[in-house]
Amino acid sequence: MTWPRAIELETERFSLEPLAVHHAVEMTTVLAPLSLYEYTGGEPPTVDSLRERYGRQSAGHSPADDAGWLNWIVRTTDTRGAIGYVQATLTHEEDELVADLAWLITPDAQRTGAASEAAAAMVTWLNTQEVRRLRAFIRPNHRASSRVAENLGLRPTEAMHDGERVWEASRGGAPANN
Numbered sequence: 664m665t666w667p668r669a670i671e672l673e674t675e676r677f678s679l680e681p682l683a684v685h686h687a688v689e690m691t692t693v694l695a696p697l698s699l700y701e702y703t704g705g706e707p708p709t710v711d712s713l714r715e716r717y718g719r720q721s722a723g724h725s726p727a728d729d730a731g732w733l734n735w736i737v738r739t740t741d742t743r744g745a746i747g748y749v750q751a752t753l754t755h756e757e758d759e760l761v762a763d764l765a766w767l768i769t770p771d772a773q774r775t776g777a778a779s780e781a782a783a784a785m786v787t788w789l790n791t792q793e794v795r796r797l798r799a800f801i802r803p804n805h806r807a808s809s810r811v812a813e814n815l816g817l818r819p820t821e822a823m824h825d826g827e828r829v830w831e832a833s834r835g836g837a838p839a840n841n
């Protein structure tokens with residue numbers, strides 16, 4: 664399977680860099696605050712675990728090659744500091760390319776529109792890559808992440824998956840019929 668490869672993307676305030684192992688050291692600091700795990704679970708990674716994770720993720724696809732892995736580090740263009748990441752996991756479902764989206768912005772940089780701006784650049788690029796459906800899995804009480812999804816044109820569906828609501832948009836913005 665040939666999956667799209669992440670390329671560098673620019674927004675007004677941020678550059679989105681395709682993830683690489685060398686990002687592990689600075690991202691250990693970005694991912695350290697415990698509040699980041701309030702809705703998703705998990706814990707701050709060590710630099711070694713992040714190097715190992717980034718080594719796997721930067722391959723661009725799952726080991727079985729049944730999913731494409733696209734990851735970008737979000738970096739401010741003024742200070743050049745990394746502030747978070749955006750992510751899309753691609754799969755083929757019913758002959759359509761579907762992208763499961765995720766985002767994280769470190770607390771010091773939150774509530775400035777960073778997640779919405781960076782994720783919008785990712786979505787714009789995904790739309791050039793034959794992606795037909797966008798999807799996100801969000802805890803029902805996770806207001807910030809729900810707002811990011813809304814800003815991207817995703818809408819909540821009735822479907823739940825592991826306690827998370829499934830949000831969707833199809834190309835053209837119509838919500839999925841489930």
Ligand SMILES: CC(C)(COP(=O)(O)OP(=O)(O)OC[C@H]1O[C@@H](n2cnc3c(N)ncnc32)[C@H](O)[C@@H]1OP(=O)(O)O)[C@@H](O)C(=O)NCCC(=O)NCCS
Binds near residue numbers: 698774
């Ligand atoms: C979710 C997250 C990425 C949002 O990042 P962000 O850069 O603050 O998001 P934005 O600044 O683009 O804000 C989007 C909207 O959410 C609102 N918002 C942000 N943080 C909020 C909060 N703590 N409570 C309520 N609303 C919040 C903003 O006001 C904005 O609303 P608007 O579109 O009406 O103006 C960030 O909180 C985060 O990284 N959380 C931890 C990781 C996580 O849970 N990721 C999502 C997994 S589904």
